[in-house]
Amino acid sequence: MSLIKKILVANRGEIALRIMRTAREMNIATVAVFSEADRKSPHVRYADEAVCIGPAPSSASYLNSEKIIQVCLDLDVDAVHPGYGFLSENAGFAKKVQEAGIIFIGPSPEAIEIMGSKLAAKQAASHYQIPMVPGTESAITDREEAKTTARAIGYPILIKASAGGGGKGMRVVESEEVFDEQMDRAVSEAVASFGDGSVFIEKYITSPKHIEIQILGDQHGNIIHLFERECSIQRRHQKVVEEAPSISITNEIRAEMGRCAIDVARSCGYYGAGTVEFILDEQSNFYFLEMNTRLQVEHPVTEQITGVDLVKQMIYIAEGKPLTLKQEDLYIHGHAIEVRVYAEDASNNFLPDVGTLNTYVKPDGNGVRVDDGFELGMEIPIYYDPMIAKLITYGSDRAEAIQKMVRAIDEYKISGVQTTLPFCRFVMNHAAFISGAFDTNFVTTYFKPEMLHSDLNKDAATLAALISAQIQLETTSNHESQTMAESDNATKWKLRRTHNL
Template sequence: MQKILVANRGEIALRIMRSAREMGIKTVAVYSEADRNALHVRYADEAVFIGAAPSNQSYLVGKKIIDACRQTGAEGIHPGYGFLSENAAFARLVREAGLILIGPSPEAMEVMGNKLSAKAAALKYDIPMVPGTEEAITDVPEAKKRAIEVGFPILIKAAAGGGGKGMRIVNNAADFEEQMQLAVSEATSAFGDGSVFIERYVSSPKHIEIQVLGDTHGNIVHLFERDCSVQRRHQKVVEEAPSSIITPAIREQMGKCAVDVARSVNYTGAGTVEFIMDDELNFYFLEMNTRLQVEHPVTELITGIDLVKEQIRIARGEVLSFKQEDLTIRGHAVELRVYAEDPANNFLPDIGTLQTYFTPKGPGVRVDDGFEQGMEIPIYYDPMIAKLITYGETRQEAIDRMVRAIDEYKITGITTTLGFGKFVMQHEAFASGNFDTHFVQKYFTPEALQQDNEEEAFIAAMVMDRLLSRTKTVASPAISSIESSNWVKNRKQN
């Protein structure tokens, strides 16, 4: 492949294009009306307009993507993540058009895109499963009976689901019928498929995932684990690699299971096998994501492997250039998703203009973003502004660098998750590794951010006063008056 089209936008489009450029491959951007001036459009060698701002009129229209390939002569398509990245019907269109999808086969997408068929495939290799049903269940009385057999609390999950949609926790039999009806209704609305199944609810789970790579010659390796347990609304906000609690023996077991899951569908390309882990370090298969993950940079930093380059090489038909025994973990990496969201208001999305936008720099800091100062955050897409990733020789060094990087990251005009990220880094539960997917519910309150904001405002006032005092011919009493104020005394006492 000498030219590829990146069927995505924002930071992931830029990230893919940079690796392609290093490989001497030309890139084609596609863009909607909202992204006419986006950075990925300016960076690519060519750009093709594909429609109005709503994604169902642009980035989700497979025919427009394929037409753009024909128009520019692009031989392959990298879908990034989101949009069409796990759409088996689109993968078939690409194949039928004589183009190369930089990703797995449509058959693998179909099997792993449904949680029930994914479980069935994984069971061929005796992968550990959470006790529950192995098939879709629609009869409410029968479902209730099965739930009682499994034991409460139980989790009702949409078979075609993701992102926490179509998911309900049920603590007792009396609430079951209402919660199942809600789960079916939400699954039907979100995915056009109301199929649900039942699992025992793991009350204090860790969310651990394993990165895998498979080539077209039958070679499959894993690139160790990521801990993605800090979440809001069942979606990740903070990720790290490796996990702070997994032993080498468990890592080897989980890695083998992940490779077997991939082998069950003859997987090619980059994918992620996700597990939940209980407080006794027992792990259970959750699902497989048949694409590159948002959090892939932490794996790249601890292994030295460029996952995008590997995806492209695999799509070209090349053999993996390394074996499992060649891979080792070096250091530690942490990632914070910098969202345009208000953590103090239930993480609701915030839109507006990036009035100030300065990214952190220095040793061990990586920023994958798709914005610059003065740009607007569009309402049509995911509100992620950037991924902030830090690396250190030890976990503590990576965390310390993250705190430093968050302090250096300057964004005004919108509310972001930067303050929340600093709260996580400095919390004892995160520092100790003793946390699970309920971190936000257990520890986070809006008041925690308010205190930080007050301290930052106080420091800013002190700095400004000192700057102003330098312009005066006599010593200014402002500092002493600030320090003697009741507000400052109360701050010091608190």
């Protein structure tokens, strides 16, 4: 085992701060790297040491792996935490870090490489009993053969980039007449975004829910899961609202999903924190989607319901320590919701909105957590993802978490840029969200820009309040029978926190 005394965080903003705070609690020194655009960022001041690594464009700074490794060597850094985005899922960077004699706080380069390709990930996972969406098992090389496969599984289908993510290189094909056109677009976008034009096809699940399982694995073969997160409220195939646990699955589905997630991790010898993503169809069948080999943006909701600091666990694992957490020790306690506060205008197709934070007042109080990397007077730079903050609320149940979120959104005061806060409030008050009758098509189905400025939102909020009251009434009346069911030793999903967490 190698004791880590100094960590360089190869990232910026809120995730850099979040990692540094845990490191400080562990008496580990931290090094920040920053671009010229981030010189005044809070994460730069918070770190014990900070080094400017280049101009604003990420290609000249946060993606400059050689410069980052040189800073590590110059400052006697023991380990690198990549956060998420940038170099976090770059197998080449992880390998270079290790070759320089520095610990990479994440999985092995081999695991990153396997799971970084959706096709390779499916092939690895196929050795276990893990349900897969029907489709091609390899990259498409023969279009006529691909069309035959598409006819067999039935339209609509989805063309997906093997190296893709964030909705890029992805096209829904409704019929064979537009197959070639959509294929050309998917390949072109995949090449432009990832430098890899490999694509494959899957059956398109028309009304899916997006459910993901958080896992932790150590370097001794121990792997556990920390339950699920519901991530179905999305725009442009990117998440805006996440919560844990999911309202959409039963204890039995949760247990089976957890088993599959652990097996996916085992299929590539995974260690560190990772997330295995699934889609859930209208009949509650679930299918393996992909694995993210890093810390997720939405990891705080898992921390809230389990009491486990995921960054701390990542550091322990990187040091070579075995997991002290056992699956039977983990329980779901309460409910947590996260909304992403983007500098985007939801009334204008969620387009980014850069500017200066003329007003910036964060919410506070019981059950409210804000992970951010900005302060009053700072500019939102055009060079990076426009996320300002993550707003997380925690309650004893889902209804309370929603109520706290509405209150927190109302208390969050931001001016100078448009944000997604009004949209997130719209979601919290919508009857479909409160009842659980929503999927990844929520924005398309229910949202129109004018709803943020009309009486329609008030009517939806009134209906949502009635549904929420009915759900709470049913929850209260069935509390005793639910408690007995949850105590069943076969399920082990007790809704309480144990002292050893």
